[in-house]
Amino acid sequence: MDHSNCFRFLLLLLISSSLIFFSATASIVSSDASDNDLLIRQVVSDHDDLTLNAEHHFTSFVKKFGKKYADQDEHAFRFSVFKSNLRRAKRHQTLDPSAVHGVTQFSDLTPTEFRKTVLGLRPLKFPSDAHKAPILPTNDLPADFDWRDHGAVTAVKNQGSCGSCWSFSTTGALEGANFLATGKLVSLSEQQLVDCDHECDPAEAGACDSGCNGGLMNSAFEYTLKAGGLQREEDYPYTGTDRGPCKFDKSKIAASLANFSVVSLDEDQIAANLVKNGPLAVGINAVFMQTYVGGVSCPYICSKRLDHGVLLVGYGSGAYSPIRLKEKPFWIIKNSWGPSWGENGYYKICRGRDICGVDSMVSTVAAVHVNH
Numbered sequence: 261m262d263h264s265n266c267f268r269f270l271l272l273l274l275i276s277s278s279l280i281f282f283s284a285t286a287s288i289v290s291s292d293a294s295d296n297d298l299l300i301r302q303v304v305s306d307h308d309d310l311t312l313n314a315e316h317h318f319t320s321f322v323k324k325f326g327k328k329y330a331d332q333d334e335h336a337f338r339f340s341v342f343k344s345n346l347r348r349a350k351r352h353q354t355l356d357p358s359a360v361h362g363v364t365q366f367s368d369l370t371p372t373e374f375r376k377t378v379l380g381l382r383p384l385k386f387p388s389d390a391h392k393a394p395i396l397p398t399n400d401l402p403a404d405f406d407w408r409d410h411g412a413v414t415a416v417k418n419q420g421s422c423g424s425c426w427s428f429s430t431t432g433a434l435e436g437a438n439f440l441a442t443g444k445l446v447s448l449s450e451q452q453l454v455d456c457d458h459e460c461d462p463a464e465a466g467a468c469d470s471g472c473n474g475g476l477m478n479s480a481f482e483y484t485l486k487a488g489g490l491q492r493e494e495d496y497p498y499t500g501t502d503r504g505p506c507k508f509d510k511s512k513i514a515a516s517l518a519n520f521s522v523v524s525l526d527e528d529q530i531a532a533n534l535v536k537n538g539p540l541a542v543g544i545n546a547v548f549m550q551t552y553v554g555g556v557s558c559p560y561i562c563s564k565r566l567d568h569g570v571l572l573v574g575y576g577s578g579a580y581s582p583i584r585l586k587e588k589p590f591w592i593i594k595n596s597w598g599p600s601w602g603e604n605g606y607y608k609i610c611r612g613r614d615i616c617g618v619d620s621m622v623s624t625v626a627a628v629h630v631n632h
């Protein structure tokens with residue numbers, strides 16, 4: 261799949277300028293005379309106030325992310341949003357010092373636009389306990405674990421300007437379970453879910469999976485059980501819109517679900533299910549993700565209102581992390597905003613306090629053991 265087709269704003273982050281802004285350390289400034297260094301010197305000379313240099317940063321942002329605005333009014337409006345996001349990034353940095361916050365590909369979106377266009381988890385209450393995962397032993401869990409090291413995770417994908425996060429979380433979980441059942445890693449189709457899955461949450465009237473307008477992973481698992489499975493990504497490629505008809509071809513099913521269950525809020529149970537069953541579909545509050553550039557996100561305050569669906573692929577004890585991470589144990593989260601966002605498309609969030617609700621909606625799946 262060509263990610264750049266899904267999201268035209270996909271380009272490199274302004275990591276260097278953000279890093280320098282927030283650390284404001286003169287020693288990082290290199291003497292190379294590239295464009296970036298000019299930018300860095302200007303920022304540093306302003307003594308850590310990115311907002312003073314907003315116009316310059318906006319120009320770089322527009323260039324780096326290939327942003328195109330319809331007219332002068334739109335340009336002016338986006339600049340004002342950008343400035344307010346610089347202030348927000350600064351607030352996030354204060355609230356979340358173990359991560360780096362700054363300019364991202366979403367810096368010209370208002371919080372409402374961000375929620376509407378790049379998230380897509382239907383607002384929900386605590387999941388119904390219809391299928392509860394059995395309690396697993398937790399005494400022999402490894403200190404660090406990452407399914408990427410075991411070949412169970414496909415490349416980072418990009419949902420584009422479509423609230424279809426739930427479909428990526430769903431395919432990610434089934435891709436992992438299918439790998440465990442068959443030994444083969446097959447990238448699965450989000451578009452099938454976006455086009456064909458209209459499953460409704462039995463616990464809440466009117467809460468149905470609806471393409472770019474959001475959905476729920478558990479409903480999508482229910483659909484996948486009923487449909488018989490998901491096609492390959494390459495046979496049913498992602499378009500980033502939900503205006504097309506359902507083109508599901510049952511004869512091309514590449515992976516089938518055996519069952520899915522909800523994991524309890526207990527972090528050891530989450531880790532045990534992850535290690536035993538493969539990557540887990542999780543809900544999260546994404547407010548800090550709009551400005552996230554890297555590091556372990558561990559905000560002092562974060563809403564537990566879940567608005568984004570992602571994939572939990574591993575965890576770290578933090579013991580071998582750079583000193584500035586202060587050995588914070590963290591979860592490793594695969595996101596669906598392309599490889600240029602965050603840490604090569606991934607997010608690290610600290611473990612231990614149900615930060616941003618990351619422990620509160622966790623699903624584990626098993627795949628049918630057949631070789632399609």
Ligand SMILES: *[C@@H]1O[C@H](CO)[C@@H](O)[C@H](O)[C@H]1NC(C)=O
Pocket residue numbers: 393394518519521626627628629
């Ligand atoms: C789910 O399916 C797998 C594979 O068929 C099976 O081993 C496991 O016991 C099932 N889990 C639950 C909770 O039903």
